[in-house]
Amino acid sequence: MKIGVIGGGAWGTALASVAARDGEPVLLWAREPDVVEAINAGHENPLFLPGIALPASIRATGELSLSAACDALLVVVPTQFVRAILAETPVGSAPLVLCAKGMEAGTRLLVSEVAHQVRPEAAIAVLSGPTFAHEVAAGQPTAVTLACADEAIGQQLADRLASPTFRPYASNDVIGAEIGGAVKNVLAIACGVVEGAGLGQNARAALIARGFAEMTRFGLARGARAETLAGLSGLGDLVLTCSSTSSRNFSLGVGLGQGHAARDLLADRRTVAEGAFTAPVLREAAMEARVDMPVTEAVCALLDGADVRDVVEALLARPLTREHR
Ligand SMILES: NC(=O)C1=CN([C@@H]2O[C@H](COP(=O)(O)OP(=O)(O)OC[C@H]3O[C@@H](n4cnc5c(N)ncnc54)[C@H](O)[C@@H]3O)[C@@H](O)[C@H]2O)C=CC1
Ligand SMILES: O=C(CO)COP(=O)(O)O
Known part of the structure; x- marks a missing residue:
């Protein structure tokens, strides 16, 4: 399962690092050209996650269109930008794993409700829990909730993201x-x-x-x-x-x-x-x-x-x- 991460802030970078742990290729879309450049050339995100060495199998890009080649997309831009980014991202049949924490101004919708409006055809999961990005990226023990109404898809995602130090607990309560x-x-x-x-x-x-x-x-x-x-x-x-x-x-x-x-x-x-x-x-x-x-x-x-x-x-x-x- 090729993972794409949309959002190169601290949390998107840390999650890309989780998904890339065994040398698996991961695509990371970042908005800032400096971030794309620094990750590809120096395997670090000095803007949002300084001082943490990232796996070399993370490839950063500024092209959202490349996400079409991914089997699952982790959406990790701040809540107020999720609607606009999802509208621009080619999703195909990839499940969307929503990782932002918040509610949309104006509509008062949760992120999954926004995603459902913009991408009604996509399977939707939510990854959330006590997770400071720098600790996750440094490989410190962390557990999260991974909620998906389709429990088979939820389990596949949990299996793909799990590692000895990153434990997703499955749920269907999105x-x-x-x-x-x-x-x-x-x-x-x-x-x-x-x-x-x-x-x-x-x-x-x-x-x-x-x-x-x-x-x-x-x-x-x-x-x-x-x-x-x-x-x-x-x-x-x-x-x-x-x-x-x-x-x-x-x-x-x-x-x-x-x-x-x-x-x-x-x-x-x-x-x-x-x-x-x-x-x-x-x-x-x-x-x-x-x-x-x-x-x-x-x-x-x-x-x-x-x-x-x-x-x-x-x-x-x-x-x-x-x-x-
Ligand atoms: N940092 C953390 O430890 C954790 C963060 N989260 C959640 O993840 C989400 C993303 O937060 P972080 O990665 O921490 O962000 P960050 O604070 O590290 O970086 C800001 C992010 O906002 C993006 N951004 C700014 N303007 C934008 C625009 N117009 N369109 C799209 N993106 C734009 C930047 O490119 C950057 O990725 C938030 O909802 C946060 O609550 C969840 C768990 C842990
Ligand atoms: O969500 C987080 C930890 O789980 C990060 O918290 P802050 O956004 O307050 O830094």
């Missing part, structure tokens, strides 16, 4: 796998705020638990299964992203918690903090589904420029309620 990854990025911003504002470790643990309750309420309303939300792509990724400055979303939150303005923190970023784009979309989707998401609302307020102390005060002043509703 929506559930996506909701965990989309929501945890917003919650990671909130946990970063707790860190940046010096609110303490009790507050962070409370936020992870109440954030998980929020993720679960929203997920169940959108048709996710509870066990998927409690698995690698939900709780697993939430715990990872809420506890490390390696996370771009958590780091963005640290800056907000220290009182910096979101627009300054987001200006001129080359790398993506998906939670900043997903938060307002998630707030709208939650209102539409009549799901209470106070942490998400607080993150939206901070991204809109509200004062940290006011937002924290308002969260803590909410009426006391039952832990389980």
Whole structure:
């Protein structure tokens, strides 16, 4: 199965490295000519994944048309670009493995729903879980959820991508796998705020638990299964992203918690903090589904420029309620 990877950021590069581990040829489409050049000439992606040696069997290209020769395509561009890239990519009969974590602005769709609109004929899988790209590319042990409604295709993809240090766990809950990854990025911003504002470790643990309750309420309303939300792509990724400055979303939150303005923190970023784009979309989707998401609302307020102390005060002043509703 020849794998093509669409997107040469940190995660696309790390996944290309996973797929190329035994000398298998992998095609990697990158938008930046510098990235294409550096991968082909020096087997490194100094822009997005510096300091990691890549397998020589990865061939980078700037030509999307070459993906027509692939048997499966890993789609790893940030969420807001998935629709445009998929429209341009020749897909043929290749299954699409969606690896971005977020919701599309305007439509409020999950990435699989966008892919289904643009490529209704393609089999769709979602790969998601606690996966910092630099650790995966360095061969450190990692486990992910690989969800596909067609379980035979899902198993083929899992077998192809698995290695002694990369363990895909099969699932058929595509929506559930996506909701965990989309929501945890917003919650990671909130946990970063707790860190940046010096609110303490009790507050962070409370936020992870109440954030998980929020993720679960929203997920169940959108048709996710509870066990998927409690698995690698939900709780697993939430715990990872809420506890490390390696996370771009958590780091963005640290800056907000220290009182910096979101627009300054987001200006001129080359790398993506998906939670900043997903938060307002998630707030709208939650209102539409009549799901209470106070942490998400607080993150939206901070991204809109509200004062940290006011937002924290308002969260803590909410009426006391039952832990389980
Ligand atoms: N970095 C990580 O550790 C992980 C990232 N992800 C997800 O993977 C997705 C991609 O993130 P990263 O690879 O980390 O990106 P990155 O932050 O390393 O790089 C930014 C990417 O955005 C692309 N880009 C910028 N403008 C674009 C445009 N107009 N059209 C198409 N692409 C454009 C760049 O070419 C580059 O590939 C995100 O949804 C992220 O949440 C998922 C798991 C782990
Ligand atoms: O999704 C990730 C880890 O699973 C990466 O998190 P960040 O995008 O916050 O860096």
